[in-house]
Amino acid sequence: MSETEILQNLKNGDNTTQERTLRVIYKHHYAKTESMVLSNSGTKEDAKDLFQDVVIAFYNKTKNPQFTLTCKFSTFIFAMARNQWLKVLRSRKVPILEIENTFKQIPSMENIQLNLEYSENQKMLASLLKESGEKCMDLLKLFYYEKFSMKKIALLRGYSSEQIVRTQKLRCIKKLKSILMQNEQYRTNLSLREI
C-alpha cells in the first residue's frame, strides 16, 4: 500500500478500507515505535498507547482538507511518536537529555503535535451522545469527525438534498444542546466560559 493510498483510504475510505489500512500501518510501523519507547524508559503498554494515539491523531489530520504529507509517512508517524513520547517523559519528570541526543538522527519536526486534548465538558458530551439516537450520532460523526460536506453526506446516506441534511443536522444539534443544558454544572459554567 503506497503512502498516497494510506492517506486517501483514511480520508475517504469506507469502514472496511479504513480498517485494512490501519492494519497495514500497524504491521509496518508499530515495531519501530515500540522499540523507541522501550529504549527510553517506557513499557510495552506505553508503546501501545502512544502508537494508538499517534494513529488516531494522524487519522484526524487526514480529515483536514489542507493537510498534506511533506515527508515519508514512516518519518511523519515516527516524528509524532517521538514528540509525544518526549512530552510524556517530561510530564513524568524523567531526565531526557540523553534521550534527546539519541533522537538526533531523526528530523525534529517539533511542530507535529497530536492535539488529542479534550476538556471535561467535551468528554461529558461524548458520554451523552448516545442519548441523541443512532441517526444523530451517525450524522454528527460524518459531519464533525469525518468532515464530509453536506453534499457527500446526502449522497452517502441517501438524503434527497443537502438542505435536508442541514435541517437534520440542526435538529440533532438542538437535541444535544437540550441534553447538555439538563446538566446543572454545565449550565452554570456556560455563562462563565470564554470562546
Added chain:
Amino acid sequence: MNKEQIDKLIDDYVNNRLSSKEKSLLDKLLLESPDLKQEIIMRKDISKGVEYYNNQELKALLNTIHNEEVENLKPKKTIWGRAILWIGILSLALLAYLLMQSIEGSSHEENSNLYAAYYVPYNPSIQNRGEEIPNDLSLFYDYYYKKDYQAAFNIISEKSDAYSNETILTTAICALEINQNEKAISLFDQIILTDDPYFSDHARWYKALLLLNISQKNEAKNLLKVLSSDPKTDHHQEAKELLEKL
C-alpha cells in the same frame, strides 16, 4: 443572515475554516447577540465531543488490531518456543534417566547373578554332632532346616549374643534370607570382631555376598580380598574366583 448561514458560520469557526472576512463578520455578530457566544461554545463542545467519542471508538478498533497483529503473534511464538524447549529438556532428562537405569540395572543384574551363583545357605553342624541342645535352640534349628527362616529368626534374633558364633552365623543367614540386611550385616560383624578362626571367614564370605547383592561392590571386594589373600582361609578359592569376575 438566516439561521442556516449563522449555523454554517459557527461550524466554520469551530473547524478553523473562517476567512478573515468571515471572522470579522462573526465578531460583529457576537457584539450584537450575546447568546451567540454560548451557541459557539456549545457547538465547539459538541464538535469536540463527537471527535472524542469517535476517537475512543477508533482506539477500541486499534486495540483489536493490536491484539491480533502484535500480541497474539508474540505469545504464540514464545509459548511454542518455550514448549519446544521444555519438551527437549524433559526428553533429555528422561533419556539420561533411562540410560542410568539401564546401566545400574545391568550392573545390579550382574551382581545378583553372581550372588545366586555363589550363595549356598550355611549348613550348621550342631545337630550333626548329636548333642543335647536347649529347646529354643532345637526349635531354632528345626525351623532353619525346614527353611522357615522367619520363624527361626524370631526365636533367636533378640538374644543372639547369648549363643555361639555358629548360632549367630546361622541367625545371620536367616536374616539374610528374609532380607533383614542390616541385621545380617550386624551379626556378621559381631562374628568377625571375635576373630574366630573358623566362623570369621564364613562371616566375611556371607557378608561379601550380601554386599554384592545390594550393589555395595567395593565393600564386597575388600572382604573378598581378605579371604583370597590367605590360602588357608575358608572360601579362599571362591573368593578369588569371584574377585576376578568383579
